[in-house]
Amino acid sequence: MKHLNETLSVQRRSFLKNSGLGLGAAALNSMLLNDSSGSSPGVSGLPDIPFKAKRVIFLCMAGGPSHLETFDYKPKLDELHGKPMPESFTKGQPIAQLRGQQLKVQGHMTKFNRHGKSGQLISDYLPWTAKMADDICIVNSMLTEQINHDPAHTFMNTGTAISGRPSMGSWINYGLGSESDNLPGFVVLTSVGGRNPQPIASRQWASGFLPGRFQGVEFSSTGDPVNYLNNPGNVTKKSQRHVVDAIKALDERRNKILNEDDILTRISAYEMAFRMQASVPELMDFSNEPRHVLDMYGAKQGDGTYATNCLLARRLAERGCRFIHLYHRGWDHHGGLEKYMDICCGLTDKPTWALLNDLKQRDMLKDTLIVWGGEFGRTPMFQGKGGAGRDHHMKGFSMWLAGGGIKGGTTYGATDELGYNSVENVVHIRDLHATMLHLMGIDHKKFTYQYQGLDTRLTGVEEAKVIKDIIL
Numbered sequence: 001m002k003h004l005n006e007t008l009s010v011q012r013r014s015f016l017k018n019s020g021l022g023l024g025a026a027a028l029n030s031m032l033l034n035d036s037s038g039s040s041p042g043v044s045g046l047p048d049i050p051f052k053a054k055r056v057i058f059l060c061m062a063g064g065p066s067h068l069e070t071f072d073y074k075p076k077l078d079e080l081h082g083k084p085m086p087e088s089f090t091k092g093q094p095i096a097q098l099r100g101q102q103l104k105v106q107g108h109m110t111k112f113n114r115h116g117k118s119g120q121l122i123s124d125y126l127p128w129t130a131k132m133a134d135d136i137c138i139v140n141s142m143l144t145e146q147i148n149h150d151p152a153h154t155f156m157n158t159g160t161a162i163s164g165r166p167s168m169g170s171w172i173n174y175g176l177g178s179e180s181d182n183l184p185g186f187v188v189l190t191s192v193g194g195r196n197p198q199p200i201a202s203r204q205w206a207s208g209f210l211p212g213r214f215q216g217v218e219f220s221s222t223g224d225p226v227n228y229l230n231n232p233g234n235v236t237k238k239s240q241r242h243v244v245d246a247i248k249a250l251d252e253r254r255n256k257i258l259n260e261d262d263i264l265t266r267i268s269a270y271e272m273a274f275r276m277q278a279s280v281p282e283l284m285d286f287s288n289e290p291r292h293v294l295d296m297y298g299a300k301q302g303d304g305t306y307a308t309n310c311l312l313a314r315r316l317a318e319r320g321c322r323f324i325h326l327y328h329r330g331w332d333h334h335g336g337l338e339k340y341m342d343i344c345c346g347l348t349d350k351p352t353w354a355l356l357n358d359l360k361q362r363d364m365l366k367d368t369l370i371v372w373g374g375e376f377g378r379t380p381m382f383q384g385k386g387g388a389g390r391d392h393h394m395k396g397f398s399m400w401l402a403g404g405g406i407k408g409g410t411t412y413g414a415t416d417e418l419g420y421n422s423v424e425n426v427v428h429i430r431d432l433h434a435t436m437l438h439l440m441g442i443d444h445k446k447f448t449y450q451y452q453g454l455d456t457r458l459t460g461v462e463e464a465k466v467i468k469d470i471i472l
Contacts, residue, residue: 042177047441052405052472053369054179056172056436057313057324059352060156061344063149063198063331066378066390067398068419069341072140073112073121076417077380081107085381089420094147095379095391105418106382106390109338118409125345128353134409135356135365136372136402137470141413141422144376144394144429149198149332152375152394157204159430159458166208166449167216168433169323171458174207174214174449175442179320182279184217186323187316191221191306193347194330195340205325209451216325219312221304225284283315297354307351314358317368331374335389356402369404369439371432373397380418396422399432405439405472412470430464438466 068077085103095103110123116133129136146152151161158165166174169186178185188205205216219225286294286301289311294300298307306328313324328348333340352372359365377397378390396415402408413425434444437458444464448455 043175046175046447048446049438049441049443051439051441052367053403053439054367055317055322055324056169056369056371056404056440057317057355058169058326059348059370059372060153060325060327061331061348061372061374062153062200062327062329063194063196063333064152064374064376064378064392064397065331065344066333066337066341067140067396067415068106068108068378068380068390069110069125069337070123071121071138071398071400071411072396072415072419073108073123074380074415074417074419077105077419078107080105080418086418089416089418090381093395101383103381103383105380106388109341109388116409118411120409120411125341126349128349132353132356132402135360136400136408137406137410137412138398138400139412139427139467139470140396140398140415141424141426142373142377142397142399142429142432143422143426144397147376147392147394149375149392150201152392153200153204156375156429158208159433159460163203164206164208166210166214166458167205168436168458169205169216169325170207170210170214171447172323172437172440172442174210175437175447176322176440178322180279182276183283183316183319183321184276185321186214186216186325187321188216188218188325188327189221189309189312190218190327190329191304191309191347192329193306194328194332194344195336196332196334197329198332200327200329209456210449216323219280221309221312222302225280279319283312283319286311293358296358297351299351305351306348307354310351310355311358314355314362314364317359317364318362333378333389334391336387337389339387359403365403367404369406369436370402371399371436372401373399380420393420395420401470407470407472410470412467425467425469427467428464430459430462431467434459434464435467435471439471 068074083105085105090103110125112121112123114120115122115130118134120133120138122130122133144152144155146155146161154163155161157167173185186205190200202218205218207215284301286299297311299305299311300308306326309326313326316324328344330340330344356365356370359368374397377393379393382388382390396419413427414423415421416423437444437447444457444459444466448457450456
């Protein structure tokens, strides 16, 4: 009997794989193999504490923006510009020093001014962010544990450098589910512009050991947002519905024998994909957006820019998406920092303001948590090759948060006099995760998933704390 069941299972999978009817079969099957979509009510009992945010929009400046040209002003840096970097800061530290190159202090490459009623210090590279000074909380004391791009992204997204762990978006999607029946609960959008855009692996939004339906679904910013979204010309919606219903019936029949979670995941994935055929084109259609909104963002439908992705983020938030992750690749400024800061800030600064302003006008900012930052920061010293720049730095850098219960007009934490080490109110990446979960109504210490006999959690076994001083 066991052998017969295995044979039937193989035959059934072959049937599903080879049924060539558009999204309902071969094309959709590629999605199902990844179990990448499907809505869920979330874990019973969550949220388990009062929540302030219903959703997260994480704006990742991939490559690592310089905190010393954005939010962390250090007069001593200008005073020591061009002089040897004091060895007391760097001795025994993990830095990428070139052989034969002396480390010299690099002063600020821009001016800083105080903005808003709060008087927050923000650099001249970010004039539109400066308009948000009273809405954002700037954290100048971030700390991570990885100094190279891919492992640093992995650490930022999963709380560990170990590949294969669930991303923060998957954890939140698993815990709280999606508010949308027609779109995935976790969506990823990417854009490019700047220096040396590092690749972003899809495992950065994977679900790891959580059920596959909670992983992020990447939408293409140009062309069709999802491959094989449209049916062939001879396949009607009615016939497509018949295919989905037939496969669902086969799955349900098979599941009476096997009782597998994977089969239930595939059933929901088929249903979600069928609904996405109608919901995704409507999501991507900007024809109902007023001209002044498009101009505010600088968005043009299908152009793949960060500006357009910011508008899509707002539209996804409106439609109940739980976690929206935007990556803008191009912030790896080892050289030519002044030139590429102009480019990167020119592409992202105003659209970020537009997103926050748009959410505010729609009364959505109060329950939408926005997080802005890269995987690490940049060094206060320069090694003297090519145009002035800064290298990877993990000991101290800046991020900001807004909305969703965050105290606006606040600067939290500090680095030392050269911006090297976080020294005051240090915020580890795990603390950021704990705070995000707290704002979403989840106690990070109790939010676990059993894997290989262990109760695992996003914030790990190390001590992580909620940063209550930045919460309303």
